[in-house]
Amino acid sequence: MESIIFYAFGGLAVVTALLMVTRQNPIFSAVWLVVCFFAFAVLFLMLNAQFIAVLQILLYAGAIMVLFIFVIMLLNVREEELKPKVLQFSGILGGGAAIYLIILFALGVLKEKVASFPILPADFGxxxxxxxxxxxxxxxxxxxxxxxxxxxxxxxxxxxxxxx
Amino acid sequence: MITLHHYLVLAVILFCIGVFGVIVRRNMLVIFMSIELMLSSVNLVFLSFSRFLGSTDGQIWVFMVLTVAAAEAAVGLGIIVALFRNKPTLYVDEVKELKG
CATH class of the missing domain: 1.20.5 (Single alpha-helices involved in coiled-coils or other helix-helix interfaces)
Known part of the structure; x- marks a missing residue:
């Protein structure tokens, strides 16, 4: 049960983060980021951090993202401003750098032996x-x-x- | 069985997606949102170690990170609005003069 929730919401967070990075219109990016923060809140709940999970929804998904969407609408960006304007090969370069970093960090993490979580007091978090x-x-x-x-x-x- | 390593690898992947966004995208707002994503994945690392060590101290530091993120969002969006008033563009490459 625990692993089903972890993989479902971890996968949701990764997919929505990728969607956030690749959308052209910043308003779609903002909405996908809100979904990503909700997935984060579920992961926080699974880590027995109930207070922080509620704060995550209130502060990030609520206050900060409302501020973002407010500013995007305030700026009134014209249609031609939204055209993708990236440096040549920056996608390949950035993707390569990101994959390299993921492999580097993951190898560093996985070098240690696998550590499972201990039993906690009932009111933890x-x-x-x-x-x-x-x-x-x-x-x-x-x-x-x-x-x-x-x-x-x-x-x-x-x-x-x-x-x- | 979900262990500490699952959470750490997930946080690494999300952090690197944020790095990817900062490197590739030229839109100021999307870069800013990627930074928020990176801050949030660091929070995930704090909380998983707090769960692993059975100590609440990590959650306090997540609280501090949340405060910094809120302050950063307020000031950063203020800067973006002020920039947009002087030069109506959202692309970081076009904002390269500090004067004028």
């Missing part, structure tokens, strides 16, 4: 243990993320101004 760790051991990084978000807000407001 729920909101309570994650939140407890977030507000005790990782309090300072957590507070610093709020500064990061503030900087991002100020930065996007400055970028959005018509005249700098």
């Amino acid at each position: 729920y909101v309570a243990p994650v939140g407890k760790l977030l507000f005790t051991k990782y309090l300072i990084p957590f507070e610093l993320t709020s500064v990061l978000l503030l900087v991002a807000i100020v930065g996007s407001v400055v970028m959005g101004k018509r005249k700098l």
Whole structure:
């Protein structure tokens, strides 16, 4: 059962990622990426990370992708702008580089002996243990993320101004 | 039986699809989406090691990566909109002058 879900949703993530990279219209890319993030969320659930899976759907598939689609529609790209404009042989070059990287990393991973997952405590990955760790051991990084978000807000407001 | 290695190899494949997108595509928005895909596959590695080691610390770092991705999306899309206002194109090759 576990392996059926893993292969189904892992395959879905790979196929939708490939579709995202190869579509010409960025709006189709964005929609395929949303499907890919849902598949990611299922994989996160299988790894006992329930809280992060919900955050993945809320933040990535919700907020970030809505922002992307919003910007794509705002930009009002003309039809001739969407023509594929790639460097010569870049497909072969990029595909070769990607396959080379996959083989390199996979060989590195598979060199170690196969490690199966241990049994976990029942509440692993729920909101309570994650939140407890977030507000005790990782309090300072957590507070610093709020500064990061503030900087991002100020930065996007400055970028959005018509005249700098 | 699904092991740690299955998840690691899946994350590698997804990361390399993101690399492929950044190398091949010239459309700014698609390059940006490929970067989001790469960030998400790194999250998958964090979570599978967190599951493997039985420690919740990895999930905290995924939380941090999510925050950085949100900030990056907001600022990056702001930059794209500002660029598009000055030069109405989406192709990275045509944006090569820093001045004017």
